[in-house]
Structure formats: C-alpha cells, structure tokens
Amino acid sequence: MNATPAVQLRDLGVTYGGATGREVLRGIDLSIAPNEIVCIVGHSGIGKSTLIRCIAGLQRPTTGEVLIGGTAITAPPATLALVSQDYGRTLMPWLRVGENVRLPLRGVGLARAVQDERVAEALSVVGLVEAARSYPWQLSGGMQQRVAIARALAYRPQVLLMDEPFASVDAQTRAELEDLLLTLQRDLGITVVLVTHDVDESVYLSDRVVVVGGRPALVREIVEVPISGVRDQLTTKADPAFIACRTQVLSSIQASKDSGSAVGG
Amino acid sequence: MRVLAGLRLLLWELWLPVALVVVWWFVSASSTSPYFPPLSRIWEAFVENWFGPSFRVDVVPSMTNLALGLAFALVVGVGAGLLLALFPLAGEIAEPFLQFFRAIPALAVLPALFILFGTGSTGNVAAIAFGAVWPILLNTLDGIRSIHPSVRLVARSYRIRPYLLVTNVLLPGAMPQITVGIRTSLAIGVVIMVGSEMYVSTAGIGHFVVVAQQTFALADMWSGILLLGVIGYALNVGYGVIERWLLRWQPRSTSGSK
Structure with a gap:
C-alpha cells in the first residue's frame, strides 16, 4: 500500500460546544487505500454520523484533518459522493x-x-x-x-461514502442492495466507506472492518476480512472465516462498550 | 366513464346555487323595494353594464391594476423571501418588521400610498402590491426554512450550483407554502383593488359601485357587487388550476386541498 490513500484521517477529533463541551470523537487515525471497501461499525449514537459528515467535508473536525486523494479538505470534495440513510429525504x-x-x-x-x-x-x-x-x-x-x-x-466519484445506506429497507431488499454494492464496487473500482451498526453487514461487505467505540469514540480495532473472491449471501455468511471475523468484531464492540465510561472524559 | 363521473359531480355541486338563483329570481320578481330590485332588473343592468361600455371603462382598469399589483407582490415577495432565507441573520433581523408590516391593514395605508404614488392607477397598483406582498414573502421565507436539513445537506455534498440550488431545490421545496401565500394574497389583492377604487379612483368596479350607490342606481350597484363575486370566484378556481400545476409532483391525496 504505497499509493496515496484514497481517504486518510489524521488525529481526527470532534468536540461539540467548545473546549468544555461534549467530546464525541478523539484521535481517529485511519488510512483507506484506493479500491478498498471499508465498514465503520459501532453502537448507535457513538458519533458515526459525525465521522461521516467530517469525511464528506460537510463538517469541520475540531482537531486533525481529512485527506481525500492526498489533499486536505475544508468543503465537500468533487471526487466524493454521499449516500445517506433517509433516502426519503x-x-x-x-x-x-x-x-x-x-x-x-x-x-x-x-x-x-x-x-x-x-x-x-x-x-x-x-x-x-x-x-x-x-x-x-x-x-x-x-x-x-x-x-x-x-x-x-x-x-x-472516486470515493463513495455511505451512511447506514440500507438501514431503512426490508431484509430482502437489503441483501439485494448489499450484493449490488459489491458488484458495482468490483466493476467500477471505487473506494467505498460505509458506516453501519450491523455487524453481519460490515463483515460481509468489507475488506476491513473498523470498530469505533467508547465515549469519546476511538478506533478500537481494525479487523481484516480474509475472504477473497466473489461473495454471496449464502456461502459467505456460512464461511468459517466470516464467522470468525464476525465474532471478533462483535467482541470488540462489546469490549468498547464496557470500557466506554472509563475512557470518557 | 370519467367524463360521466365528472359531469355527475358538476351537477351535484351546481344544483343548489342554481336553485337559489331561480328562487331569488321569482321571489324578487314582484319586489317594489328600491333597495332590493327584482333580479331581472339587476340582470338587465348586469348585461347592459358589463357587456357594454363599462367593461372597458371599469373592468379593464380594475383587472389591469390587480394583475400588475399581484405581479409586483409575487416578484418582490418571492425574491425578498428567498434572499432573507439565504442570509439567515438578515432573516432573523427582518422578521419582526415584516410581521409588523403584515399586521397593518393595507386599507389603513391607502391614504399614505395615494400621497406617495398619486391617485392614478399607480396608487391602486401600489396599494394592491403592498397588501399582497406580505403573505407571499413570509410564506416563501418560511417555506425555504422548513425544507428538511437532509435535502440541504445533499445539495451541499453534491456541490449543486447556486442557481440550480435556487431553481431546483429551494423554490420547489418551498412551493407548497408559497402557493398558500399566493392564495391569501389573491384574496387580499381583490379587497384592496375594490377598496382603493372606492376611496379615490375615477374608474374601476369599486368606483362604479360607489357612484351607483350615491346616485341611487341600485340595480347598477347590485350588478357591480355581483360582478365582483363572479370575478373573485373565477380567480379562485383559475388559481386552483395553476396551483395543481405548480404542485404536480405531489401525490394527489395531499395536493389540491381547499
């Protein structure tokens, strides 16, 4: 991975309401390679949407910076497209x-x-x-x-950013859309960053799963998903590697929840 | 089938007004009261006046003033509402003033407006525009403000160009409320049109009605009142068609209310 990262987060932190306010994200460092598909998972209300808005250039982080294609951004970049949860709006x-x-x-x-x-x-x-x-x-x-x-x-776009894109559709449609996304990502060679609270979805879609947790939220763990080749809903989800990853991600989320209050401050 | 159903609906809506007019016609036929002349006399006056010279002398200037006044109100109201919505601080500062001006009955401002703009049709147009601008302006402002934040966020993230943002996002998004404002302004415009003509003008339907009343030409007076009713009703129906077109993107059940 010596090419310029498609997306890079450097020491990204967000605090709402000034220096004494509520710290939501702290010290997020993450580098995403071109053509990679990465899911960010964590509990709801943990600051995932804040993170997405920062990557999309819709919100300025309190500390650190976001680089898209090697350039630090201060506004929505032209090479990035955002798909969000509430399609109806x-x-x-x-x-x-x-x-x-x-x-x-x-x-x-x-x-x-x-x-x-x-x-x-x-x-x-x-x-x-x-x-x-x-x-x-x-x-x-x-x-x-x-x-x-x-x-x-x-x-x-070179980077497709998705904020809980399949959260408000039924299970069958959700599976179809997941497979559609995988096909498109493979055919078009775009970088995908997807935020979800669904562990199965994150493992099924990703090359890497980034677990975010705690208050303020930090990157807890980055889980590589060693499943190569074309994935499909039946065989992939029964694959021992899939199950192992899922267990790892789940326990990481659990751990982040337990340690959440200790980190907070 | 649909034509037939439409026809049945029309009959259903029409029978009562038609019946009332027929009753009026026969009950008033023997009327000797100078205040309530027989409908047949009013109808004669109606035809004589409004299909005669008074059409050109009174109806044309009235309708021209109304159209011009409403056009000004529309352009200024939507334009200013848009600007105030685009610059939220200005909107916050301006809002109490706008609410104050809206609260002044436009008829009370007539004397001042006629001093400023003269007693010719300019004064009438200014009065109509002044009365009609506030509902359009405030509804445009409020309509744009109430567009869901997600819509604005999407527009920002796709870097939608400012003029496309205005024409394809903000104005259509505010349109359900803008149309409500226009409907209110239409009613206010008609009231001010008549009121201002009664007050100083030398032409117009309002002027005609007042002169008829003062010269005890009461059939003429009633014919003028009748015409104003017809005009008001026709404007409402006509605007309903425009409104449905403006909101053609809405599901049928929620559009075309009232």
Missing part, C-alpha cells in the same frame, strides 16, 4: 427520478447528451431504467435507495 420529491440523478451533473460543463448518457447508464446499473419518469414517492423504499445510489454513481 435526500431525493428531491419535486424532481422525477431521472432529474434527481441528473441534478449533480448540471452546471458543471457537461453536455446535455453526456448527462443523458450517464443518467441512463446509472439507472440501468441499479435496474431502474423504467422508473426514470416517475416521482420518488411512486417508488418503494428500496427503489428510492437505489435511485440515491444511481445518483452517486452517475456523479462518478
């Missing part, structure tokens, strides 16, 4: 599906024909070509989240 209800996907491509000097092409391509990748002229409310939750993913893909 991140698609514009007044724009048809195709226009939702197109919106980030407008005003950046792309010819209309190129925009059309990218929108059509992104929608076909997520299997929603026929929904292009629908409004978001006419689609199911899972379909709306696929539109949000299509919007991110059409934007052609």
Whole structure:
C-alpha cells in the first residue's frame, strides 16, 4: 500500500460546544487505500454520523484533518459522493427520478447528451431504467435507495461514502442492495466507506472492518476480512472465516462498550 | 366513464346555487323595494353594464391594476423571501418588521400610498402590491426554512450550483407554502383593488359601485357587487388550476386541498 490513500484521517477529533463541551470523537487515525471497501461499525449514537459528515467535508473536525486523494479538505470534495440513510429525504420529491440523478451533473460543463448518457447508464446499473419518469414517492423504499445510489454513481466519484445506506429497507431488499454494492464496487473500482451498526453487514461487505467505540469514540480495532473472491449471501455468511471475523468484531464492540465510561472524559 | 363521473359531480355541486338563483329570481320578481330590485332588473343592468361600455371603462382598469399589483407582490415577495432565507441573520433581523408590516391593514395605508404614488392607477397598483406582498414573502421565507436539513445537506455534498440550488431545490421545496401565500394574497389583492377604487379612483368596479350607490342606481350597484363575486370566484378556481400545476409532483391525496 504505497499509493496515496484514497481517504486518510489524521488525529481526527470532534468536540461539540467548545473546549468544555461534549467530546464525541478523539484521535481517529485511519488510512483507506484506493479500491478498498471499508465498514465503520459501532453502537448507535457513538458519533458515526459525525465521522461521516467530517469525511464528506460537510463538517469541520475540531482537531486533525481529512485527506481525500492526498489533499486536505475544508468543503465537500468533487471526487466524493454521499449516500445517506433517509433516502426519503435526500431525493428531491419535486424532481422525477431521472432529474434527481441528473441534478449533480448540471452546471458543471457537461453536455446535455453526456448527462443523458450517464443518467441512463446509472439507472440501468441499479435496474431502474423504467422508473426514470416517475416521482420518488411512486417508488418503494428500496427503489428510492437505489435511485440515491444511481445518483452517486452517475456523479462518478472516486470515493463513495455511505451512511447506514440500507438501514431503512426490508431484509430482502437489503441483501439485494448489499450484493449490488459489491458488484458495482468490483466493476467500477471505487473506494467505498460505509458506516453501519450491523455487524453481519460490515463483515460481509468489507475488506476491513473498523470498530469505533467508547465515549469519546476511538478506533478500537481494525479487523481484516480474509475472504477473497466473489461473495454471496449464502456461502459467505456460512464461511468459517466470516464467522470468525464476525465474532471478533462483535467482541470488540462489546469490549468498547464496557470500557466506554472509563475512557470518557 | 370519467367524463360521466365528472359531469355527475358538476351537477351535484351546481344544483343548489342554481336553485337559489331561480328562487331569488321569482321571489324578487314582484319586489317594489328600491333597495332590493327584482333580479331581472339587476340582470338587465348586469348585461347592459358589463357587456357594454363599462367593461372597458371599469373592468379593464380594475383587472389591469390587480394583475400588475399581484405581479409586483409575487416578484418582490418571492425574491425578498428567498434572499432573507439565504442570509439567515438578515432573516432573523427582518422578521419582526415584516410581521409588523403584515399586521397593518393595507386599507389603513391607502391614504399614505395615494400621497406617495398619486391617485392614478399607480396608487391602486401600489396599494394592491403592498397588501399582497406580505403573505407571499413570509410564506416563501418560511417555506425555504422548513425544507428538511437532509435535502440541504445533499445539495451541499453534491456541490449543486447556486442557481440550480435556487431553481431546483429551494423554490420547489418551498412551493407548497408559497402557493398558500399566493392564495391569501389573491384574496387580499381583490379587497384592496375594490377598496382603493372606492376611496379615490375615477374608474374601476369599486368606483362604479360607489357612484351607483350615491346616485341611487341600485340595480347598477347590485350588478357591480355581483360582478365582483363572479370575478373573485373565477380567480379562485383559475388559481386552483395553476396551483395543481405548480404542485404536480405531489401525490394527489395531499395536493389540491381547499
């Protein structure tokens, strides 16, 4: 791993409400290689969304810095796309599906024909070509989240940032979307950083799982997932390596919870 | 099938007003009261006035003033509401003042406005614009403020260009409330149109009604009142169509209320 990391966090810390305020994140150091898929797991309310907002350039960390492609960021970088949990509120209800996907491509000097092409391509990748002229409310939750993913893909990011992207869809859709993400990540060669509270999901999707825990939250452990080749919901989840990783991640989260108050301050 | 259903609905809605007019027509036919002339006389006056010279002399100026006043109110209201929403501090500072101005009955400001803008149609237009601007402005401001933070966050993270942010995110997002503001402004505009014409103008439907009343041409007076009712109703129905178009992206069940 001697190439420039796609995403790098250096001593990242966030404290809300000034020096005497609530410290949420402390000293997060993390380096993510290009084409890597990394999940960040931890209890809900631990500061995962704060972390995501910092990586997305939507929030300035109190200490430390975020580097995307080797450059420290102070605003949302052009090479990064964010897919968040509440798809119902991140698609514009007044724009048809195709226009939702197109919106980030407008005003950046792309010819209309190129925009059309990218929108059509992104929608076909997520299997929603026929929904292009629908409004978001006419689609199911899972379909709306696929539109949000299509919007991110059409934007052609180098880094795809996902904040609990599958948390509000049903289990079957969730499994489909997980596999879709793995396929896309493999085919398009993008770096994916995904935040989740679901341990199974994190192990299933990741090359590495980063366990974050405690108050303030620190990086507790980084678990390598030694499963090579194409993953699938049935065999991978029965793989002893998968189960071993899952146990490791789970116990790490448990440990972080127990030691949480001791670290706090 | 749908045409038939629509026709049935229309009949269902129409039978009562039609019946009332018929009752009015026959009950008033023998009326000798100078205050309540027979409907047939009012109808004659109505046709004579509004399909005659008074249309050009009174209706055209009234409607022109209303259209201009509302257009000003719309442009200024949406524009200023947008600016105040884009600069939250300015919005915070301005809001009490806006609420104060909104609270002043526009009719009470008429004397001042006619001093400032003269008693010609400029004064009328200014009065209508002044009365109608506040609901549009405040609803635009509030509508943009109430757009869900997630939507704003997505726009920021995708670096949506400012003009696209305004045209594709903020204004459409505020549109459900802006349309409510416009509906209120429409009603206020009609009231001020009539009121300002009654107050100083030399033309307009309001002026016509006052002159008719003062010269005891009571059938003419009633015909003017009737026309104002028809205009108000038609504006409301017409605006309903525009509103449904503006909010065409909403699920049917929640749009087109009222």
